[in-house]
Amino acid sequence: MTQDYDLVVIGAGPGGYVAAARASSLGLKTALVEKDPKLGGTCLHRGCIPTKALLHAADVFTEIKEADQIGILVKDVKVDWAQVQKYKNKIVSSNAGGVQHLMKSRNVEVFNGFGALKGPNTVVVTRTGTENVELKAKKIMLAVGSAPRALPFAPFSERVLSSDQILELPEIPKSLTIIGGGVIGIEFASLFARFGTKVTVLEMLPKILDTADADCSKELALQLEKQGVQIYTQVSVSDIKVKGSLAKCTYVDAAKKSTTVESDYVLVAIGRAPLTANIGLESTQAKTERGYVEVNQFMQTAQPNIYAIGDCINTPWLAHVSSAEGVLAANHMAGKNPAAINYDHIPSCVYSDPPVAWCGLTAVEAEKRGYKVKISRFDFMRNGKAAILGKKRGFVKFVTDVQYGEILGVHIVGPEATDLLAEPAFAMQMEATIDAIANTMHAHPTLYEAIWEAALVATDRAIHG
Numbered sequence: 001m002t003q004d005y006d007l008v009v010i011g012a013g014p015g016g017y018v019a020a021a022r023a024s025s026l027g028l029k030t031a032l033v034e035k036d037p038k039l040g041g042t043c044l045h046r047g048c049i050p051t052k053a054l055l056h057a058a059d060v061f062t063e064i065k066e067a068d069q070i071g072i073l074v075k076d077v078k079v080d081w082a083q084v085q086k087y088k089n090k091i092v093s094s095n096a097g098g099v100q101h102l103m104k105s106r107n108v109e110v111f112n113g114f115g116a117l118k119g120p121n122t123v124v125v126t127r128t129g130t131e132n133v134e135l136k137a138k139k140i141m142l143a144v145g146s147a148p149r150a151l152p153f154a155p156f157s158e159r160v161l162s163s164d165q166i167l168e169l170p171e172i173p174k175s176l177t178i179i180g181g182g183v184i185g186i187e188f189a190s191l192f193a194r195f196g197t198k199v200t201v202l203e204m205l206p207k208i209l210d211t212a213d214a215d216c217s218k219e220l221a222l223q224l225e226k227q228g229v230q231i232y233t234q235v236s237v238s239d240i241k242v243k244g245s246l247a248k249c250t251y252v253d254a255a256k257k258s259t260t261v262e263s264d265y266v267l268v269a270i271g272r273a274p275l276t277a278n279i280g281l282e283s284t285q286a287k288t289e290r291g292y293v294e295v296n297q298f299m300q301t302a303q304p305n306i307y308a309i310g311d312c313i314n315t316p317w318l319a320h321v322s323s324a325e326g327v328l329a330a331n332h333m334a335g336k337n338p339a340a341i342n343y344d345h346i347p348s349c350v351y352s353d354p355p356v357a358w359c360g361l362t363a364v365e366a367e368k369r370g371y372k373v374k375i376s377r378f379d380f381m382r383n384g385k386a387a388i389l390g391k392k393r394g395f396v397k398f399v400t401d402v403q404y405g406e407i408l409g410v411h412i413v414g415p416e417a418t419d420l421l422a423e424p425a426f427a428m429q430m431e432a433t434i435d436a437i438a439n440t441m442h443a444h445p446t447l448y449e450a451i452w453e454a455a456l457v458a459t460d461r462a463i464h465g
């Protein structure tokens with residue numbers, strides 16, 4: 001069976017399905033190919049949504065446990081893990097239904113099966129239990145995403161888990177060793193530590209959240225340690241042995257000392273690999289570099305009618321980045337002349353307790369680019385709303401350019417950091433100066449006042465700072 005389309009998208013994650021919806025709205029006859037039984041990709045089924053649902057459960061649990069501090073007495077707070085899992089699964093499944101419905105309402109034809117290129121204009125969909133189908137396409141978009149990387153000496157197993165597997169644990173582990181102190185590892189550390197798990201984080205680099213501002217990373221490490229998480233940096237894991245229900249993880253520190261930590265499970269969170277093998281790239285001119293598909297600023301590969309977006313190209317592994325790239329590619333192929341993405345303005349969020357969020361450059365990065373920078377900081381300690389919430393740790397920090405007051409970066413650690421980020425991120429996108437934020441009235445008492453006060457510090461008009 002052969003069918004003709006203007007666009008065939010392979011992969012229905014937040015990159016692929018959003019791109020398909022946009023392309024169809026632009027009048028392109030669009031098909032979407034997905035190998036998993038449900039649409040939504042890593043983000044919906046194994047990433048953003050299930051992790052944030054579990055983290056929300058941990059937030060609620062912590063809040064109730066600590067409610068006595070404000071005079072609300074609750075006895076015997078317990079976690080029903082099976083029920084927590086049900087809550088998480090319900091959200092995932094309802095959102096997956098939403099994506100399916102969206103595709104229908106936008107007239108995107110969905111094909112379930114494994115999609116592979118057969119030359120520059122054909123996608124073969126291999127389906128189980130029914131005949132394969134060949135889709136002819138003027139344009140093709142690769143949105144195949146990525147999968148967790150395993151350690152070369154310790155394949156994933158019942159005790160050595162990937163981030164996919166840990167989401168389905170039938171129990172809250174008594175102890176957990178997490179290899180990798182990046183965003184994924186740290187979110188799971190924050191989740192399980194608050195549910196009572198003894199968590200150990202092993203990180204190869206000098207600090208956790210390597211890409212975050214150093215002070216934010218330090219503050220988060222401090223708070224996690226207060227919650228009982230043991231963090232070891234500059235260590236390299238050399239071996240994992242599983243004996244019965246115990247995993248023994250051996251690591252070597254900077255002084256070459258070897259230590260073994262025992263736990264119920266090990267989570268390997270050392271990064272992800274693009275799913276670009278076996279998709280027929282060799283039958284086209286498209287090129288890869290370490291598995292990532294190479295693209296230009298409009299997401300076109302070296303085979304100009306084939307585009308690639310999201311986790312399978314070498315840009316940050318974030319759902320909103322995938323979606324933005326998908327929309328850009330759809331606009332470009334429909335002749336809309338879109339502006340390229342400014343990767344300096346990507347919001348990055350870590351939904352730990354406390355959360356961390358940032359957009360733009362750190363002071364170090366800005367100085368490397370030749371800017372003369374000013375750093376201004378306002379601590380939540382001096383914010384009325386943070387005091388009401390009992391969440392006074394953390395700060396808002398701006399990195400601004402001395403000459404023009406351009407906002408080069410914003411870094412937040414503390415209450416609601418991930419939502420607060422929207423204001424300065426928007427200001428940066430609008431190319432507003434730091435004065436514009438300082439001159440904007442912010443309602444009292446709100447956490448947003450901390451952003452305003454950090455801007456006041458930057459413009460030498462500090463009130464509480």
Ligand SMILES: Cc1cc2nc3c(=O)[nH]c(=O)nc-3n(C[C@H](O)[C@H](O)[C@H](O)COP(=O)(O)OP(=O)(O)OC[C@H]3O[C@@H](n4cnc5c(N)ncnc54)[C@H](O)[C@@H]3O)c2cc1C
Nearest residue numbers: 011013015035041042043047048115145310311317318319
């Ligand atoms: C634990 C975890 C937490 C995360 N939390 C966040 C977060 O809070 N915020 C955030 O922004 N990002 C988060 N991410 C990252 C985010 O999930 C990814 O960046 C995002 O899903 C990438 O989108 P994508 O569309 O490029 O790829 P994916 O979401 O991976 O989708 C790719 C789709 O393609 C399908 N596919 C692959 N190969 C084929 C083929 N040959 N044929 C047919 N179908 C195929 C896959 O089955 C999949 O459905 C998280 C990731 C993880 C693992």
